[in-house]
Amino acid sequence: MKIPRNHPELVNRLAADLPPVSQLGTPAMRALVWMVLPAALATWAVAGHLRADFAARLQAPAFLLELGLLAAGAWLSAWLAFRAAVPDRRVSGRALCVAVGVVAAATVILLLQPGRPPPMAGDSAARGLGCLEKTVALAGVPWLLVVLTLRRGGSVTPAASGALAGAAAFLLANVAMRLVCPNDAPAHVVTWHLLPVVAASMLSAALGAAWFGRWALSGRSSRSPRSL
């Protein structure tokens, strides 16, 4: 089998620029590490703004389960995003189904929670927009962190990486929002807390498609070695 004529020149140039590199950690560990700082920041951000019935809600196992499932959904999404950023580790359909199933289970628990308070009075759209703003604000730092972490990878499925990054950040923000927003009405939570996860994932997929492949693999990276 023939090798291209530029092979010797390429080998010489690449071998001359070979600093040691540290191997990426496992996607699971990276997802866990990723969650620590945003979780700490979110705790700090919501500490003074907890819902009035916070203590009472913590007594409800269904509420705790819902929070746990949302957090698990965030971790799973981040794990899949980091997996998708390693060339030989694609996102399997089964893993994606598990992540979607976890978030769906959280939604079902929300819908089925017995004895929830009645929907809040007042302008629901204005309240909803307020929640949307807070969700976006809370998701900003986690999203930025996951994107910066993904930048170290080499995604061959950039759109999937982007979508999962958006889902991870917004699901984490959802956990914090459930601690802050006193409105448990399913219509409110689904419309103003959970639907933004879908929208953010789509937007983040578009950004991921434009950025991730460009950064690492396509030869157009700002940190790429000189053209040979």
Next chain:
Amino acid sequence: MDEQDSDERALRRRRWMRQVQRGDEQAYRALLDDIGPSLAAFLRSRTDGRDLEDVYQEALLALHRVRHTYDTRRPFEPWLFAIARFVAVSYFRRQTRMRREIVGEVAPDVAVGDDGPGALQVSEALHGLSRTEREAIRLLQVEGLSFEQAAAQMGTTPGAAKVRGHRAYKALRRLLGA
């Protein structure tokens, strides 16, 4: 016997990659020489033969850039060919865009579509350029980089990048009869 050879080769490549991540130049040379033929064959089956050197260069650059993403406990070949496949597809998409965009700039009277006669004409003309001229057009016209940015990528000065760009446009116009 073949299976044993194949297993040994796989183990050898994993060992080389471990050393490469530690910065071992000799191991890197050995690895690149070893994978060169199969990588070239893989890319040749997915690209126009005349583009092989360019795609091969991009594939090796990508491998170099993301070498830290290889997990040395896993097989090497799926990682390598996942990168190669992505690079080949990206290259093909970029070439298509490049043909479309440069015609608007250099020879607007040449009708061009993705597969039409105009596209073929441009494709032929691009292959009539030297590799450095093609690269100048790609960076300046398609990527839209400034002379400074393009110069950094080409490993030259902004002045030289400007000259290279003008020469490339001129050569392309001549080849297109524009």
